[in-house]
Amino acid sequence: MIEKDLVIVGGGPAGLSAAKVASEAGMEVALFERSFQLGGQLVKQTHKFFGSQSQYAKTRGIEIARILIEEIKNESVEVFLSATVVGLYKDNIITVYQGNKYFKVKAKAIVIATGASEKFLAFENNDLPGIYGAGAVQTLMNIHGVLPGKEVVMVGSGNIGLIVSYQLIQAGVKVKALIEASSKIGGYMVHASKLKRLGVDIITSSTVKRAVGDRKLEKIITVKLDDKWQEIPGSEEEIICDALCISVGLSPMHQLLSMGEANMLYVNELGGLVPIKTCDYETSLNNVFACGDVTGIEEASSAMVEGKIAGLMAAKHSGYIHPDYDSLETSLNNQLCVLRQGPCGEKIRCGLKKVGEERV
Amino acid sequence: MFEKTGVATPEMVRSKFPDKSVLVRPKAIIECYREIPCNPCETSCPFDAIHIGDDINKIPSIDFNRCTGCGICAAVCPGLAIMIAMIKNGKAYFKIPYELLPLPKVGERWTGVNRRGETLEKPCLIENVQVKKDRTTIVTISIEQPYLYEFITIGERL
Numbered sequence: 001m002i003e004k005d006l007v008i009v010g011g012g013p014a015g016l017s018a019a020k021v022a023s024e025a026g027m028e029v030a031l032f033e034r035s036f037q038l039g040g041q042l043v044k045q046t047h048k049f050f051g052s053q054s055q056y057a058k059t060r061g062i063e064i065a066r067i068l069i070e071e072i073k074n075e076s077v078e079v080f081l082s083a084t085v086v087g088l089y090k091d092n093i094i095t096v097y098q099g100n101k102y103f104k105v106k107a108k109a110i111v112i113a114t115g116a117s118e119k120f121l122a123f124e125n126n127d128l129p130g131i132y133g134a135g136a137v138q139t140l141m142n143i144h145g146v147l148p149g150k151e152v153v154m155v156g157s158g159n160i161g162l163i164v165s166y167q168l169i170q171a172g173v174k175v176k177a178l179i180e181a182s183s184k185i186g187g188y189m190v191h192a193s194k195l196k197r198l199g200v201d202i203i204t205s206s207t208v209k210r211a212v213g214d215r216k217l218e219k220i221i222t223v224k225l226d227d228k229w230q231e232i233p234g235s236e237e238e239i240i241c242d243a244l245c246i247s248v249g250l251s252p253m254h255q256l257l258s259m260g261e262a263n264m265l266y267v268n269e270l271g272g273l274v275p276i277k278t279c280d281y282e283t284s285l286n287n288v289f290a291c292g293d294v295t296g297i298e299e300a301s302s303a304m305v306e307g308k309i310a311g312l313m314a315a316k317h318s319g320y321i322h323p324d325y326d327s328l329e330t331s332l333n334n335q336l337c338v339l340r341q342g343p344c345g346e347k348i349r350c351g352l353k354k355v356g357e358e359r360v
Numbered sequence: 361m362f363e364k365t366g367v368a369t370p371e372m373v374r375s376k377f378p379d380k381s382v383l384v385r386p387k388a389i390i391e392c393y394r395e396i397p398c399n400p401c402e403t404s405c406p407f408d409a410i411h412i413g414d415d416i417n418k419i420p421s422i423d424f425n426r427c428t429g430c431g432i433c434a435a436v437c438p439g440l441a442i443m444i445a446m447i448k449n450g451k452a453y454f455k456i457p458y459e460l461l462p463l464p465k466v467g468e469r470w471t472g473v474n475r476r477g478e479t480l481e482k483p484c485l486i487e488n489v490q491v492k493k494d495r496t497t498i499v500t501i502s503i504e505q506p507y508l509y510e511f512i513t514i515g516e517r518l
Contacts, residue, residue, distance in 0.1 A: 022478075047438065048400075048436070048437075048494070048496070049438060050397060050438050050439075051397055051398060052397075052398075052399050052403070052416050053403055058404070058438055058494075060492075060494065061492075076495065170460055170461075172461075185363055185366055186363065188364060188392075188394070188395055188396050188439065189362065189394045190392060190394075190438075191439065191442070192366030193368065193391070193439075193441070193475065194363075194439070194440050196366040196475065197474075197476075197477050198477060198513075199477035199478075200472075202364075231415070284502075302459075319363055338397065338414070338415065338417075339396075339397045339416075341403075341417060342397055342415070342417025342418075343394075343395050343417070344395070344396055344397060344417070345397070345417075
């Protein structure tokens with residue numbers, strides 16, 4: 001059995017940031033990533049990031065991934081790629097599946113940074129080829145260089161829906177419409193304005209009723225929704241398209257924590273089932289910490305800051321005090337506060353409050 | 361309406377422009393209408409012309425006396441929400457961030473596009489194309505002055 005000071009599950013923005021800070025504090029770290037490369041979702045983000053300088057604002061996501069990966073190269077971090085953590089057990093033991101090997105790792109502390117997965121939408125024929133998650137389309141397009149179709153309709157106007165639509169246009173795909181069930185655009189207005197000036201129809205109060213096609217998607221039928229989100233009879237419209245992207249939100253990848261029997265709470269504002277955690281990001285499991293989207297769906301900028309805090313705290317709980325502990329703790333918590341204090345942070349503030357109330 | 365369409369009203373657009381007399385020199389037009397946690401425009405401005413403050417969610421404000429129209433903010437804005445505008449010899453000049461291919465070339469005529477994505481009646485002339493290190497190209501165009509508050513980007517090559 002491999003023994004390490006710290007095990008980190010997930011090599012996205014949160015996990016990489018945790019690895020950097022924990023190793024700076026003196027920990028021997030093992031980082032497990034189920035993909036063949038580090039960076040998580042950052043590697044397919046070709047747009048420039050928001051936030052402030054501390055979270056690499058104005059830098060493209062793919063560049064941020066390179067920076068974060070570079071930062072852990074000089075540190076004592078052992079990286080396991082194409083390595084899926086399949087079990088979390090008492091006494092801080094995880095099981096890993098890599099290649100054809102199945103092995104155990106024991107650690108003084110564990111950071112769970114598994115991220116999130118895409119939600120899907122229920123409608124007739126939603127399993128027709130040509131219907132994708134928006135994240136899947138981004139992976140196909142920006143990592144593998146494969147276009148999903150020629151004429152796309154996007155469902156969902158959150159930042160992912162808006163950004164992936166823009167990237168589809170950059171890749172030469174026609175975005176025929178963006179459909180949003182709510183009466184308002186969900187993501188940042190600057191992203192929406194960018195699409196609008198490129199001629200994309202943004203249709204609010206509308207959803208997909210069914211997909212139509214023989215063996216593959218040929219068109220969709222949309223329907224208008226009233227202010228109680230009920231379908232308005234007779235308002236059906238047809239849009240011809242060969243690809244449909246579903247971008248209706250993410251849910252935390254809670255499975256490992258649930259398996260380890262951490263105390264969990266369903267919080268709608270955070271995207272689903274999340275662990276109850278202390279101010280030090282420790283879950284109800286002793287020395288098991290959690291950070292990033294697995295603790296509530298947010299932007300990558302917050303995930304990076306949370307990851308650093310989790311690394312700092314995991315180290316402290318195992319007796320490793322980071323040389324800049326005090327200044328880091330203050331500055332990181334302040335960064336999160338600032339990122340969340342505007343109107344865009346209302347949902348996450350509300351969700352985190354529920355988690356906070358639960359732990360008292 | 362803005363929240364439904366993503367299209368700023370003419371009043372909203374006008375509120376981001378200085379008086380026309382100020383536009384004899386190039387100035388940044390910052391079309392950031394809603395609070396989001398973001399401040400690269402402020403931190404990248406070499407002339408301290410853009411202010412957001414400690415709460416990075418605040419909407420940027422610009423001091424047109426300090427703004428030189430250098431265009432650094434237009435190239436860094438993650439929302440592609442900044443352009444540089446100027447009036448010269450009866451024409452409107454714009455520097456816009458552009459992230460599509462093919463890139464325009466100097467001397468070409470392209471269609472102009474408004475904030476609703478509609479093609480303007482008069483074309484624009486590509487005056488300069490500056491490819492930045494981080495791949496956001498800054499394109500300078502000129503168009504007839506009546507389109508000062510209408511033009512937002514270029515559409516197709518003519």
